[in-house]
Amino acid sequence: MQITCPACGKSQPGAGDNCQRCGCELRALREVLRAAARLAAAAAARLRAGQYAPALALAERSWRLKHSQPAALTAFLAALSGGEDPGAASTWLARMEALEGA
Numbered sequence: 001m002q003i004t005c006p007a008c009g010k011s012q013p014g015a016g017d018n019c020q021r022c023g024c025e026l027r028a029l030r031e032v033l034r035a036a037a038r039l040a041a042a043a044a045a046r047l048r049a050g051q052y053a054p055a056l057a058l059a060e061r062s063w064r065l066k067h068s069q070p071a072a073l074t075a076f077l078a079a080l081s082g083g084e085d086p087g088a089a090s091t092w093l094a095r096m097e098a099l100e101g102a
C-alpha cells in the first residue's frame with residue numbers, strides 16, 4: 001500500500017513502519033488505511049448482495065477513516081438503490097465529485 005508521510009509528504013511503498021525521509025511513525029496510519037480499505041470492500045460485498053442499508057453503513061465507516069473513491073461510490077450506489085433517504089445519494093455524489101476535483 002502506497003502511503004504519504006503526513007509529516008514531510010514523501011510518498012513511499014508499503015514496507016517499513018517509519019518514513020524513509022524523516023523517520024515519522026507510519027504504522028498507525030497504515031493500520032487506519034487498511035481498516036478503511038477492509039470496510040470499503042465489505043461495503044461493496046454487501047452492495048453486490050443487495051443489502052443496501054448495511055452497505056451504506058460500512059461505506060460511511062470507511063469514509064470516516066479515509067475519504068476514498070471506493071467508499072464514496074459504494075455509499076452513493078447503496079443510497080441510490082436503498083432509496084430511504086433521497087438526499088443521501090446526492091450528498092455522496094457531491095463527495096465523489098469533490099474527490100475527483102482534488
Ligand SMILES: [Zn+2]
Nearest residue numbers: 005008019022
Ligand atoms: Zn516523512
